Amino acid sequence: MSQGSDSALHNILMERIHIQRESFRLSPPIVHRTFDNAWGAAVRVSRLLHPCPKGLLEWWRAQPSGHIILTHLTTQYCEGPQEVRGQTVHGAARLKMLDLVSDATTTLKAIAALLDHLCGSAGAVGSGRLSDGLGATPKLQEVGERIQKYWSLRYLEDLMEQQNSRDYFATALSLYLLRRQELEVADPAIYRLLRTSLMAELFWKQLRRDSS
Numbered sequence: 001m002s003q004g005s006d007s008a009l010h011n012i013l014m015e016r017i018h019i020q021r022e023s024f025r026l027s028p029p030i031v032h033r034t035f036d037n038a039w040g041a042a043v044r045v046s047r048l049l050h051p052c053p054k055g056l057l058e059w060w061r062a063q064p065s066g067h068i069i070l071t072h073l074t075t076q077y078c079e080g081p082q083e084v085r086g087q088t089v090h091g092a093a094r095l096k097m098l099d100l101v102s103d104a105t106t107t108l109k110a111i112a113a114l115l116d117h118l119c120g121s122a123g124a125v126g127s128g129r130l131s132d133g134l135g136a137t138p139k140l141q142e143v144g145e146r147i148q149k150y151w152s153l154r155y156l157e158d159l160m161e162q163q164n165s166r167d168y169f170a171t172a173l174s175l176y177l178l179r180r181q182e183l184e185v186a187d188p189a190i191y192r193l194l195r196t197s198l199m200a201e202l203f204w205k206q207l208r209r210d211s212s
Contacts (some may be wrong), residue, residue, distance in 0.1 A: 008057035013046045015061065017068045018084045026072040026099045034101045041070050041097045045180045048108060051177055055204020056115075065091030065123035066114055075099045076104050077113035079125050091123040101173070108174035116169050119198070120144060131169035139207045145194075155187035 024031070024038035035041050045068060049057075049110035060066050067089040070080060075096045082092040093110040100107055113129075120134045121127035127136040133148040135141025151165040156172065172190045176199065184191040197203045 005052075005054040005057065008054045008061070009046055009049060009052070010047065011061055013042060013047055015068070016066060017045055018087070018089065020069055020071040020084055023070055023072045023097060030101055031097045035087070035097075038070060039099075041100050041154060044100045045070070045095065045107070045111075048104060048177065049111070051199065053199060053201040053204060055201050055207070056198055059204060059207075060115065060118060060203065063091075063122050065089070066118050067092040068114070069094045070097055070100075071095065072097060072199050075103075075110050077110045077117070079117065079123075090125070091117060104178060105174050106179055109170040112170040112173040113166065115173070115198075116166060129169075131165040133165075137207060137211060139203075139210055143193065146193055150162045150190045150193065153187075153189070155189070156187070 016156060019038045019042060024035075024041070031041070036043070036105075042072060067082070067084075069084050069092050071094050073094065073096060075094060077091075078091045079091055081088050081090050082094070084092075090112060093114040095107050095110060104128070114123075116131050117123050117127075119136055119140050120129035120132060122136045130144040131142045131147050131151070133141075133142045147169055148165055151168040155193040156175075168190075170189065172183060172194065175186075176191065176194050180191070
């Protein structure tokens with residue numbers, strides 16, 4: 001990751017990752033043994049996002065929604081407003097601290113749902129996602145349409161159960177971030193698409209140029 005990407009990730013860490021009150025205290029002992037405090041869990045999230053290109057992180061930061069809330073409750077992505085420390089945020093991936101210790105895949109699938117929504121419709125409540133074949137820009141819509149096409153081939157079903165194209169995208173992106181080689185073998189098409197689009201700095205440079 002370049003220095004620019006490190007700076008973009010730091011901005012996400014500082015501005016988009018929140019810690020729910022009492023969540024660290026209410027988490028099980030293994031969380032306390034793993035992290036000195038709740039901030040350590042937030043840093044763990046940023047490390048999981050380290051492979052993301054600067055352009056994707058800056059796109060995320062520029063959207064009106066798209067937050068992460070660290071909690072002791074179930075990991076899930078929530079489209080609507082969420083309250084955290086007296087602040088109302090929209091479009092939040094709620095991440096259970098225990099999952100950061102024992103189930104990084106579940107953690108990343110919730111973050112993938114957040115990015116899916118941002119790239120599909122800038123996180124508008126009730127609107128579609130990239131994996132629905134949509135896109136917040138024409139260039140992103142091209143990616144979304146290809147995700148729909150690849151989902152129909154069902155290549156990743158042997159690795160993780162997927163009920164729909166949203167599950168497929170979340171599975172693919174989480175594998176790309178955690179076990180890239182495994183994704184490349186199991187589903188070369190979605191691997192190449194992610195490598196040359198969302199996970200490629202050149203893609204985001206072209207998107208910015210086309211939008212200017």
